[in-house]
Amino acid sequence: MAISCGLLAIFLYYRLSTVDNQLISFTEENYLKIIYLLTERHNGNEVSTNQLAEHTQTKAASVSDMLRKLAEKNYINYRKYQGVTLTEAGEQIALSVIRKHRLWEVFLVEKLGFGWDEIHDIAEQLEHIDSKELTKRLDDFLENPKFDPHGDPIPDAKGKMPSVSYQKLSEIPLNQSVVMMGVSVHSPAFLQHLDKQQITLGCDLKVLEISDFDKSYGLLLNNDIRLFVSNEVARNLLVQVQNS
Amino acid sequence: MAISCGLLAIFLYYRLSTVDNQLISFTEENYLKIIYLLTERHNGNEVSTNQLAEHTQTKAASVSDMLRKLAEKNYINYRKYQGVTLTEAGEQIALSVIRKHRLWEVFLVEKLGFGWDEIHDIAEQLEHIDSKELTKRLDDFLENPKFDPHGDPIPDAKGKMPSVSYQKLSEIPLNQSVVMMGVSVHSPAFLQHLDKQQITLGCDLKVLEISDFDKSYGLLLNNDIRLFVSNEVARNLLVQVQNS
DNA sequence: ATATATTTTTAGACTAATCTAAAATTTTGT
DNA sequence: ACAAAATTTTAGATTAGTCTAAAAATATAT
Ligand SMILES: [Mn+2]
Ligand SMILES: [Mn+2]
Ligand SMILES: [Mn+2]
Ligand SMILES: [Mn+2]
Secondary structure, three states: OOOOOOOOOOOOOOEEOOOOOOEEOHHHHHHHHHHHHHHHHOOOOOEOHHHHHHHHOOOHHHHHHHHHHHHHOOOEEEOOOOOEEEOHHHHHHHHHHHHHHHHHHHHHHHHOOOOOOOOHHHHHHHOOOOOHHHHHHHHHHOOOOOEOOOOOEOOOOOOOOOOOOOEEHHHOOOOOEEEEEEEOOOOHHHHHHHHHOOOOOOOEEEEEEEOOOOOOEEEEEOOOEEEEEOHHHHHHEEEEEOOO | OOOOOOOOOOOOOEEEOOOOOOEEEHHHHHHHHHHHHHHHHOOOOOEOHHHHHHHHOOOHHHHHHHHHHHHHOOOEEEOOOOOEEEOHHHHHHHHHHHHHHHHHHHHHHHHOOOOOOOOHHHHHHHOOOOOHHHHHHHHHHOOOOOEOOOOOEOOOOOOOOOOOOOEEHHHOOOOOEEEEEEEOOOOHHHHHHHHHOOOOOOOEEEEEEEOOOOOOEEEEEOOOEEEEEOHHHHHHEEEEEOOO
């Protein structure tokens, strides 16, 4: 009985980063991850302080402090009032965190049977577990998945994000058959809404009509079922034309 | 692409405890866990400030501060200068952390193929992941293990620690056949030392002699192999007489 | 029993991450 | 182009967790 033994508890806010042996906190990892994702969403444009405040659930003043600190550590390119982008070092940390987040999400769905709407908050915690060997073995255990349960691509062990070319369903011409590849909103409410209509990753979709009345989309699902989804839904479904 | 969505990042030092909806930090969880394990090791006697300082890798002054705080939250019984024990509330938190630690250790060995000497530090991180549903599903996925890879019992979901009755190999009479059930030291060095001699959980051991020269133990392993282990090793092997 | 040694607590200080309020800068609208 | 609005940064505080040094309490040893 009894755990113990010497180094029983070396915990907390700091761990040795896997990237360049600089100390990095959970908080810093989260900022870098969010900057990466927002930059990606804005096609490479700078991320603003207010945007970061919104996504970190803090105030702009707190973000300014953190940006100064991240800039000192050379994780971000920062000119006051001008927004930020990641440096190469910062991007590598962000990609490592995103890789872990998405691998754990695959684990939660494929191995533990969670629904895709239940996993994000748990992955927010697991993404900070620091062990290169663990990530490697998890990746193998999951058979090296390339996409997470929301269709998001998983960066590889070398920190390279696969490029994907998805389009919004709302931008696809009528009667063009496409495959459902991902979602651009990850809220449980949205994902559960899709579940109810049997819209899942990999399903076949075809826009048959756009209603004059409310701009909702009349779809053919899996060449079989007719259904309507709101314009909002159509704009958040990411699809790809059949690759023949 | 892009994760994001509203509550993307609610992180850090505080989470809602699963036990009684009081906020509890990683640090507090670690103190409670260590108090539990040291109390167990001392057969229910109070744990001292200096012992905690050693095991938390901090100084006695820091421990005193934390003890005041844990006592205010009614997680420990604390009279100044007299050491501490856990309250029922504190014990439940400790057992929840220990349960998660040991379940994750089983996962790392059984599913990811880690050696029993490689898992402790990773489990130190994973034990703080806060999701009752995750723990429940992990437990099922692992087929409800009762012991971790070091032979330590896993507390059940209701927070009850199974009682085990192991003896040190050094206290077993000569020629008594016993089963190897656990280790009382968890250092990688000790575990690797056992690996080299093929001493594993569940193996059969019999003390054939205790050397007059250096008090080392001459053993019969699995009714087959003769080997010597140091007195130190014999005192840290936990065994049980065959339950017929 | 009393002096000495050990352990524990307190006092005062520091860092990371956060906040509010105020000042500085940039953007927008006419 | 310039005033008003919005955004961002700075100033000054707060909290959790830690530290060192000093004081207080307890344990030990003759
Ligand atoms: Mn997610
Ligand atoms: Mn995802
Ligand atoms: Mn362990
Ligand atoms: Mn263990």
